[in-house]
Amino acid sequence: MVNVSKIKEGIVIDHIRAGHGYKIFQQLGLDRLDDVVVLMRNVDSEKMGRKDLIKIESNLDINLDVLGLIDPGATISYIKDGERVKKVSLTPPETVTGILTCRNPRCITNQEHITDIKFHLVDAATNQYACEYCDARTRL
Amino acid sequence: MLKNRSLIAPSDLTLEEIEELMRLSEKILQTPERYAAVCRGKLMASLFYEPSTRTKFSFDAAMLRLGGNTLGFSDPNTSSTAKGETIADSARTIGKYADLIVVRHPKEGTAKLMSRYAGIPVINAGDGGHHHPTQTLTDLLTIRHYKGSYSGLTVGVCGDLKFGRTIHSLVTCLARYENVRFLFISPEELTMPAFVKEELNAKGVSYTETTDLEGAISQLDVLYMSRVQRERFISEEEYLRLKDYFILTAEKMQLAKSDMIVMHPLPRINEIATDVDSDPRAAYFEQVRYGMFVRMALIMKLLGAEEPA
Known part of the structure; x- marks a missing residue:
């Protein structure tokens, strides 16, 4: 069992579905941070069986849309002086801009390389989003 | 505005x-x-x-x-x-x-x-x-011109329902009006896609799916034809077996109501026989106007x- 000490100041992203931690790590650009970041994978969990967990020793402004897209079941705890001061539960965002790309090869966004494409949530159960240009469904 | x-x-x-x-x-x-x-x-x-x-x-x-x-x-x-x-x-x-x-x-x-x-x-x-929204507006104006309104109509759409975008748009648009009923007439390979049927189900709109144009035609107020394309079939045999089922002829028109109208987004290939053109119920060239x-x-x-x- 690996032990990682509690952080004094920063953010804990908990209850990440096992296997999704690295995706979140990448999408939030945590590899580019100079602060301490710990990604734990396949941690035993009573509720989930196994889960991933990320601890960030930084007051980073986290893009909750990205997290909601990848894993709406994850929870965010903000830590100050070793104590949790705020806990946030995620929901899939209604719209996301500039995060998803359209996978429809017939969509104009794949010819024009548009970076600020807006996607609308069409099915919260499966976390599916529709491209504002061609309506094709996609997920992260 | x-x-x-x-x-x-x-x-x-x-x-x-x-x-x-x-x-x-x-x-x-x-x-x-x-x-x-x-x-x-x-x-x-x-x-x-x-x-x-x-x-x-x-x-x-x-x-x-x-x-x-x-x-x-x-x-x-x-x-x-x-x-x-x-x-x-x-x-x-x-x-x-x-x-x-x-x-x-x-x-x-x-x-x-x-x-x-x-x-x-x-x-x-x-x-x-x-x-292709102006095709939908064209279709709506044609129906309105001949039928007066949309409510209460039984609309048959026939042919390639899987890939026919004009049909998808027309059906979802007509479904916004009260009491419109649909008959989807197509080969099993080319049935109406799930996203259209899901929308109709959500709105409680009534529709029936069939492969039998002759059996369905007598119920219709509007028959919207589209082309069944050979390239959509995996098996040539299957195409040959089904293709004539979906060709509208003067003989089949005898089974239809006297005030049913026939529409088509054009161009047609052979899905409406030329002997239907002189039938006063053929609305497809007026549709262009x-x-x-x-x-x-x-x-x-x-x-x-x-x-x-």
Whole structure:
């Protein structure tokens, strides 16, 4: 069992579905941070069986849309002086801009390389989003 | 208010706005000469990045009959796109010359992209397999003209229901009206896609699926035909077995109601036999004419042109 000490100041992203931690790590650009970041994978969990967990020793402004897209079941705890001061539960965002790309090869966004494409949530159960240009469904 | 808006998808229009367009179309249809100068001095850019003689002619004729002018191309090799210009830049540039853009493009979402940058109204004249809203308006005007209203109608759509975008748009648009019932007549390989049926289910709209045109035709007020394409079948045998099932002939028309109308987005290949053409219930060539009138009404509304006194 690996032990990682509690952080004094920063953010804990908990209850990440096992296997999704690295995706979140990448999408939030945590590899580019100079602060301490710990990604734990396949941690035993009573509720989930196994889960991933990320601890960030930084007051980073986290893009909750990205997290909601990848894993709406994850929870965010903000830590100050070793104590949790705020806990946030995620929901899939209604719209996301500039995060998803359209996978429809017939969509104009794949010819024009548009970076600020807006996607609308069409099915919260499966976390599916529709491209504002061609309506094709996609997920992260 | 439709003034200065773009039309990208049929769902951009409320039922009230559709009604507004239908009323104006019918007025134009009755006395087109009264509208011969309402768009004088206005310029419409018709940008056809893929060939579509019929739709381009319809839009051009509509604008010219309103007294406006047109410019544009029907071969993308003659446009700046051939030099590598982006759609966004083309829209910005053309928006400085014209008052209205009509665009057809093989890529889905192109009209929407143009509308973002043009600064003038954009009409989607077809973006790949996605939307073709003025075809839907054409179909609605045709049905309204022959049937008076949409409520209570039994509408049969026949042929390639899987890939027929005009059919998807028409069905989802008609489903917004009360008490419309659908019969989906197609080979099993080409049935109505789930997303259309899901929408009908959610609205509680009644529909039946069948492979039997002859068995269904007597129930219909409107029969909307489309082409069954050979290339959609994996097995040639299956195609040969089914193809004649979906050809409308004068013989099959004997089974239909005396006031049923037959529609088709055209061009037809062989799915409506030529012996149906002389039947007074054949509305498909008139449908083309209504297409021009509804485009005249749409252009007027988007440009904010005043109705003649």
